[in-house]
Amino acid sequence: xxxxxxxxxxxxxxxxxxxxxxxxxxxxxxxxxxxxxxxxxxxxxxxxxxxxxxxxxxxxxxxxxxxxxxxxxxxxxxxxxxxxxxxxxxxxxxxxxxxxxxxxxxxxxxxxxxxxxxxxxxxxxxxxxxxxxxxxxx
Numbered sequence: 241x242x243x244x245x246x247x248x249x250x251x252x253x254x255x256x257x258x259x260x261x262x263x264x265x266x267x268x269x270x271x272x273x274x275x276x277x278x279x280x281x282x283x284x285x286x287x288x289x290x291x292x293x294x295x296x297x298x299x300x301x302x303x304x305x306x307x308x309x310x311x312x313x314x315x316x317x318x319x320x321x322x323x324x325x326x327x328x329x330x331x332x333x334x335x336x337x338x339x340x341x342x343x344x345x346x347x348x349x350x351x352x353x354x355x356x357x358x359x360x361x362x363x364x365x366x367x368x369x370x371x372x373x374x375x376x377x378x
Contacts, residue, residue, distance in 0.1 A: 251295035251371050258370060259291020262363065284338035290327050294320070297364065298371040309365065316364020317357055325352050
């Protein structure tokens with residue numbers, strides 16, 4: 241039990257830090273699009289536990305072992321959208337949500353952008369690789 245909790249906490253930290261870094265890179269690309277060569281990216285403290293929750297993908301990825309990348313990626317995308325929606329609605333009720341997608345015509349409830357599906361698809365497969373232990377890969 242302790243080993244299981246330790247592994248989950250390590251995975252939570254890995255996912256949280258990876259998500260933060262990806263978000264900073266992603267938002268700095270928007271600066272590049274605007275020709276702002278400072279390339280400032282940003283994130284929120286709230287995002288660490290949200291990205292960290294990707295640690296739940298670890299047991300799910302074991303269940304999906306042997307399935308196609310398309311099946312796995314679509315599953316992860318659905319799970320990520322679900323977490324994003326739930327946390328976004330919860331934080332919005334408390335006026336603490338760090339994102340607002342109301343300007344996108346592809347938004348759902350201002351907290352999900354369906355046009356981000358390809359990014360979440362890739363992120364899910366990246367988290368899968370990040371979470372698979374060295375012995376799982378062999």
